[in-house]
Amino acid sequence: MTNNPFPLPKDELLAAYRTMRTIRDFEERLHVEFAKGDIPGFVHLYAGEEACAAGIMSHLTDVDRIASTHRGHGHCIAKGVDVHAMMAEIYGKATGACRGKGGSMHIADLSKGMMGANGILGAGAPLICGAALAAKFRGDGGVGITFFGDGASNQGTVLESMNLAAIWNLPVIFVVENNGYAESTSVDYATAVDSYVDRASGFGLPGVTVDGTDFFAVYEAAGEIIKRAREGGGPALLECKMIRFFGHFEGDAQAYKAKGENDYNRTNRDCLKIFAGRVTSAGVVSAAEIALIDREVAALIDEAVGQAKGAPLPSARDLLTDVYVAY
Amino acid sequence: MTNNPFPLPKDELLAAYRTMRTIRDFEERLHVEFAKGDIPGFVHLYAGEEACAAGIMSHLTDVDRIASTHRGHGHCIAKGVDVHAMMAEIYGKATGACRGKGGSMHIADLSKGMMGANGILGAGAPLICGAALAAKFRGDGGVGITFFGDGASNQGTVLESMNLAAIWNLPVIFVVENNGYAESTSVDYATAVDSYVDRASGFGLPGVTVDGTDFFAVYEAAGEIIKRAREGGGPALLECKMIRFFGHFEGDAQAYKAKGENDYNRTNRDCLKIFAGRVTSAGVVSAAEIALIDREVAALIDEAVGQAKGAPLPSARDLLTDVYVAY
Amino acid sequence: MARKISMKQAINEALDLEMRRDPTVIVLGEDIVGGAGAPGEIDAWGGVLGVTKGLHAKHGNRLMDTPLSESAYIGAAIGAAACGMRPVAELMFLDFMGVCFDQILNQAAKFKYMFGGKAKTPVVIRAMVGAGFRAAAQHSQMLTPLFTHVPGLKVVCPSDAYDAKGLLIQAIRDDDPVIFCEHKALYGSECDVPEESYAIPFAEANVVREGKDVTIVSYGLTVHRALEAAETLAKTGVQAEIIDLRTLSPIDWDTVIESVETTGRLVVVDEANPRCSIAGDVAAHVAQNAFGALKAAPQMVTAPHTPVPFSPVLEDLYIPSADAIVAAANKTTARALAA
């Protein structure tokens, strides 16, 4: 057995790869199924951004909470939400994670500390401050992670929350998933400052920018700030520079991208390829082990899609339930 | 005649002093009248902060627009709103600047470029971006100034507006009137970062902090950034550290202040005294000239209060008018 | 043991009792303690009008002053509620809802439904409502209809100290998000309030006066105007039944309908603006569901379709008056009296 030069033991490396592969396959498959017209509504795919979700979530347990975005599938999977329940939800089935009432943009599983994808940009930031406040009162050592895009970084809710987290010294990590675009608009147009670390420091928060296609860069940076937050050292910001393989949502013609941009990124900046390349060339993980995971995941996604398609629809009665605990 | 070492000619020095004295007397008189029970509603006094309004507004004409705060009397007076109409408004009279419908917190005079005091913290920041955008489209060289307190600096509206002004390169100046308190809460508790200049730079804005009790410091800093904005150089932030002589609003017992704090400030950090001291000791303005202004202003305020008290009340019909231009 | 206390004290007492009972109850808002970080006294304010004064001494850091960032701290209260706490967040004036409404409209109100039933958000948002304080257009609104419209929210508006205590205790124990509206003009009003803890269930309207001739439905401050009106009406032989809704969502339709079935006449009094108001909501519901019982057109007495004016003379005209209620009641009973 060769030496392991990575900050994670082999089983965790394999688990991280499995997470990323699951996200990738989940999303690639949705892309295909959506094109067939089988999937209702707005679907925002996380493909290309897997290293960010996986690198951060590797440090979390169910006591930790995350607040996700409209592009939430990756966060859900990395946080341990059941893939079958997710797929069924996206198909609008009664067996879905939200019994078909939420859909892609509202998948949640509070038992896993997943406080919901969110259709409102920036809305997760205040919520996660509350989760962190609860953790502080309880003293359970939980941290809160809020994800938001480069576009959502300009929402007042996010900005207010940075200050709140700082003055209350909350265990919150603000993760900017900077994929360069908000819908069709470039981050260079929409955000006046070059670095989100500078913005964070305007709120008294330490920050760090990493290459979000590099699982290990994300993993190490996140590990440090999450550990500090857990120990009472307060909030921080993590900017992950990443790549969105698909359009903003399914159906987006992506005319705002440069010619060849997607191909280039698929070839050269695929976080899964990069990860697999590094762990195999270091001799820590074998190509066969990678291939096995790939096969297992492919089967899992197949099964999830099959089950989702076959699952029962919600019944008329469901329309009126779950509005209140008691009314 | 001695040399004038100040950046303003003598007539402008006298005008600036007159503005500050008018604000001071206006506010001191309201304090007295409020205590008598003659003035309805919430009244927030600007006394102690005069140098900020006067120092900035010295650079503006009617083409420039300001958006004020709940503590707006000083901004109004410095921007040229009629003192009689203001006083009548505060008394709720038909002759008031807003015909008695607005009151202290909503005094406006769009013909003077005064877009309104505002009862909602931070609300002026987006509005002034719009005023500046209009000026840009018109090409009239106008700038927009938005005032907000240390407390309001944590409103999402203000924060979003900084980014918007920066990316659109709008001629907007963000003025933080940092008087150390938001109601009873200290800025040290509520704002995580020590300097608003740091916060501004997190939005790509240049910023500068000045002693807001020093008219000349405000005047010079404001002059530079206003000139730059006017010439297309974009937005900036100006933090004025200042002192609120009275409570948050009339009726505030101010138990959160240190013992002797108000007395100390009145004695040592009174921007009017400081200004008068400097211009007289430099020999540019005589004590008699100052005294004359003081007498004239006292008479003006007396007259304004007298007129306001004697002015007619709105009539019942006024309740229903002015909701729409046409409905 | 009951004693006379003000609505302000009743609210303070409800918070105190619930904080003692349940360690997950926390209270947060702007200056609700006061003096944070400042050189003077702590608990310097106890809220802008002193409602939470004294609680800090009893419960320490379970009361938290906030920065002036309503989206962040109201949202944090909602997030904490979704994570097992029972926060009571103060939004000073309900008029400020515009800077933080998304957290209420699209988050708190919808979690349970969007997540397929798997969430619970027991947050209470306390806020001042209503006119009469000469606080002008941005600090005087009765925005109850905006919240009542939203599925997933509960909306409460007590008319006296007794109800305020019992309804706030219920609101804190309730598992759904509650908007708790405190009429600032009632803060000083006193009535008998038991020292012990009690909860008033939601959707139980209070028949504050019985009468057989006309049903007057209201909530908050205007309940008292309706009572005044009832005195005047009584002098002309018209006996008004007055229903204080207490909670606007859920609302006690049964009590309203039963009363109208007896009186045949309805006046709804609402301090809110008229369009899409509580007044319209109640009048429409009765018209649809008790049409046969109505002997005359239901009447709505509301604020006009205008912002709240500052000048006291105008503001006094803005709030529905006892006279206007009397006139509306007379209108509904005119035929009966003529007959």
Place this chain on the structure above:
Amino acid sequence: MARKISMKQAINEALDLEMRRDPTVIVLGEDIVGGAGAPGEIDAWGGVLGVTKGLHAKHGNRLMDTPLSESAYIGAAIGAAACGMRPVAELMFLDFMGVCFDQILNQAAKFKYMFGGKAKTPVVIRAMVGAGFRAAAQHSQMLTPLFTHVPGLKVVCPSDAYDAKGLLIQAIRDDDPVIFCEHKALYGSECDVPEESYAIPFAEANVVREGKDVTIVSYGLTVHRALEAAETLAKTGVQAEIIDLRTLSPIDWDTVIESVETTGRLVVVDEANPRCSIAGDVAAHVAQNAFGALKAAPQMVTAPHTPVPFSPVLEDLYIPSADAIVAAANKTTARALAA
């Protein structure tokens, strides 16, 4: 010359015509041009569903993409309006109002009144409304009642391409703040639309079908459901008169009342949630002002008191259906038919 175009095209055309006519008209919003700062094409989107596509080529930088900061840019549109411009700001989905409502509720709506008549705020806020897109709870709401409630605002919701063009032109020329609600499920619907410019005055409801037996009042998408219902009703001999309100504030009470005076029966159809809704507003107003004309209880057909569900099967049940309208109409006419 009229030709068939979609509501999407009609809106685009209205914007184009007004921008040509009046240099103070500017258009701003998220991705309304698209591709700002990006390496690919400019005008890459023309709005999230392509409504403003092509306008940039004609009007250049008078169309501005914005950062995702609704408070800032909606507020900027309002501020610019107060300073002499006529901005048309797009709030993509009206559901997002919660992050910027203060600028609408407490600023735009109140300037004129608070400032004693000395302000004018001719801003238009365009936004998508309504369900049917499988867009779930935060992108499908019909929040018209929240805006209709607010004095100082005007609220418009066209039901077809012809009205959309004429009402949007009127909205831009109007001197008051207008919330212009575009039902996303109607974007593709086509009808004859003149090429030239025309304005449809506010508060002029459209009687889209005449009938003597029952008045059905609606707006937006559900006008079409009402028309479907009318066909069914006609088969049983019930002639429904259908009124499309077109503008909710101001509202054309006269047309509604006149119709009810003829038919004696009222059904109000509203895609909004039921409490404090447009349905309630209309039913209550009619009950108060045309009680004598009503031969039966007015009926309200609304969405249920729930968030909008995602699953298509549930969402289809959520939106008021033609069947529900037929049932409500039958309820109001039952007595007549039996007689």
